[in-house]
Amino acid sequence: MFVEIKDLAFHYPNQKDFTLAKFFLTMEKGEIVSVLGASGSGKSTLLRIICGLEVPYSGVIKINNEVMSDESRFVLPEKRGIGMVFQDYALFPHMNVYDNIIFGLKKLPRKERKERADEVLELINMVDFKKRYPYELSGGQQQRIALARALAPQPSLLLLDEPFSNLDADLQIKIREELREIIKKAGITSIFVTHDREDANAIADRILRMEHGFAYPCTVKI
Amino acid sequence: MNQLRKWTPYFNIWTLLSVIIVxxxxxxxxxxxxxFFVESSENWAHVKEHILPELLKNTTLLIIFTSIGTILIGTSLAWLISAYQFPGKNFFKWALILPLAIPPYIAAxxxxxxxxYTGVIQTTLRNRFDITVDQVYFDIMTLPGATFIFIFFLFPYVYTVTRAYLANQSAALVENARLFGRSNLAIFFQIILPISRAAIVGGTSLVILExxxxxxxxxxxxxPTFSTAIFQTWFGMGDLAAAIKLAATLMIIIFMILFLESFLRRRKNFSYTTTKIRPLKPLRLTKWRAWTAFSYCMIVFSLGFLIPFIQLVDWMLLxxxxxxxxxxxSLIKNSLFVAVIGSLMIVVFSIVVANFARIHRSIISNAFARVTILGYSIPGAVIAVGILTVFLEIDALLGEIYNFIGIDSVLFLSTSLFMLISAYVIRFLAVSYNSIEAGFEKIGTKYNEASRMLGMNITKSFWKVDFPMMKVPILSGFILAFVDILKELPLTLILRPFNFDTLSTKAFQYATDxxxxxxxxxxxxxxxITAIAILIFHLVLESDERRS
Known part of the structure; x- marks a missing residue:
């Protein structure tokens, strides 16, 4: 199994109730899983735990047979090699598109960096936007740049936190098909969090429903 | 076993530095x-019996009357400026902050x-009009005189906080009250004072601390107050122990005041929960009303800035x-040197602790933030006593090492500029910390997190992502600390190395001579310098508020 999560539990320091409990998930390489749930169901917290921005109370997270978090080990987020597309994209406002994309490629030599940037810009069809600043882009364009930025360092796992919530309804339908295509083309294992059933249906190979911190697998698409 | 994993995110340079700073x-x-609990000296019994009661009486009177005065003047001006339109209003909106630029001791x-007797008023009366006055009526060197100085040079603390609050928060309430036909005076006492209570309490507690x-x-x-008594027991009687006892007593009073403050503010922060803030639309005042408002602002501005400033210019020309x-x-050089070094350290320390606190939102980081801003509540004389005792201890510990590396003094650190600068850092850390913390709050954690997901550690993320967005708050934090150090008096007087003078100590020395x-x-x-810095700061603050 490429991703193995066992018995994950979490609660925020000032809260008694668990935000997440008894969470299990296994994923094949290249699989796209949707986590579907209402706001407050713990799905965003789940992503923050997987990528290492929160420390779980208990449980094991393994990616590509490497332990990211268990009883004794905790790998810092910057060392996990996980990509994340944030809900509001978090594009760095003081950098242009190109600098945003190469931000995660600092270890590569300059030439390869440029090649990789062109590659992902090609993938999202936005080569001409290199020099633009985030505030000069539409919501849909920002979202694609955020995706490209996360894909550029070739993460082992891609996490997407409600990537459509800031888009108009028309745009949303067009973009989610595009998104599935891009992710499948890149062949990257992804977990995608949403509150929208349609989104989940359109993108995912498999859907997981979350309620009050507990997850229920859906054997068929809803 | 759970523990190790839980603490892993804390293993970084920011945590280490934050712990050291705290x-x-x-x-x-x-x-x-x-x-405070160590056995007291002989002098302490004397001080306690004969001096302490007077200190308590004077301090209480000064606090009470200064508070009443600054609240009346500060809130009434804030109300006039935010709710009405009259000649000179736009000028006074900014000019009324300027009294803060004159340190009270200079005003005094x-x-x-x-x-x-030789001042401009009495000589004019004597020479032009041949009137000789009874000195009693012109003696400002009294407790009421000190209260007058504090009121007219500290009221902007209340004025600025209250005005900012009223300008953004009061529109709906005030307009409703006007529709119900309430008189303006009634609105002021029945609505403005109660709703801005939290702001007023906040501003007034700053005044009291000053x-x-x-x-x-x-x-x-x-x-005589605690500050003077600490100086007197320490330098006059040579009794550091009694000075410490006085300092500790004063600290207890401070904690009582801070407790009272948080008690008075509890759940009384009447802010709207919506983000749609509508500014209060000012009413135009006409005829005598307009001129009354103008005159009132002009009188306060003259007493709090214009008159002393013109007088100083006149003396300067002489x-x-x-x-x-x-x-x-060399005075200017000394002043700039300590102010620049001190505020640089303050800004760096503030960034370290504020960044630590926002990344690890936990009880510990909250406590760290609290401790960092503690120094601003503690009077200079108390910090001076505390820091000197610590430095003497360190010198005693390091005495052997001094000998070994050939330093000729047993009091190497406690006679150095380093001690003075550390004291500035402790006292004024809060000033820039608040500015920098607010800056971090505004950009949030998402950019930092995005950067970490792209493989940068906390430090790299700070330099590449957070720092470029934090330039304005960092700069204003620097400016605020800089002017506070520039005009600081008691710490500098006590802790400066022998023969080291700054603009403020020299000015005070001339005056006492x-x-x-x-x-x-x-x-x-x-x-x-202070006036320019304050005006820049408030302009930046306002344009910032308008943008967000």
């Missing part, structure tokens, strides 16, 4: 607390110079030739 800040305060000797911190005014006017010499230049005219040049420099 220890640095807290050490002098703890040393005072501990000494300036007013004394204006009012005393009054307790003051040494210059009360020393010059001969009104003494300029005599004063401006290489020695004076009855050379008030000679104090003018240094005073003006302090005032002008």
């Amino acid at each position: 220890l640095l800040v807290i050490a002098p305060n703890i040393s005072i607390f501990i000494s 000797y300036t007013y004394n110079g204006i009012l005393n 009054v307790l911190n003051d040494y210059g005014v009360v020393q010059y006017f001969g009104v 003494t300029y030739d005599k004063i401006a010499d290489p020695v004076f230049l 009855e050379q008030i005219h000679e104090a003018a040049l240094a005073s003006i420099l302090i005032i002008v």
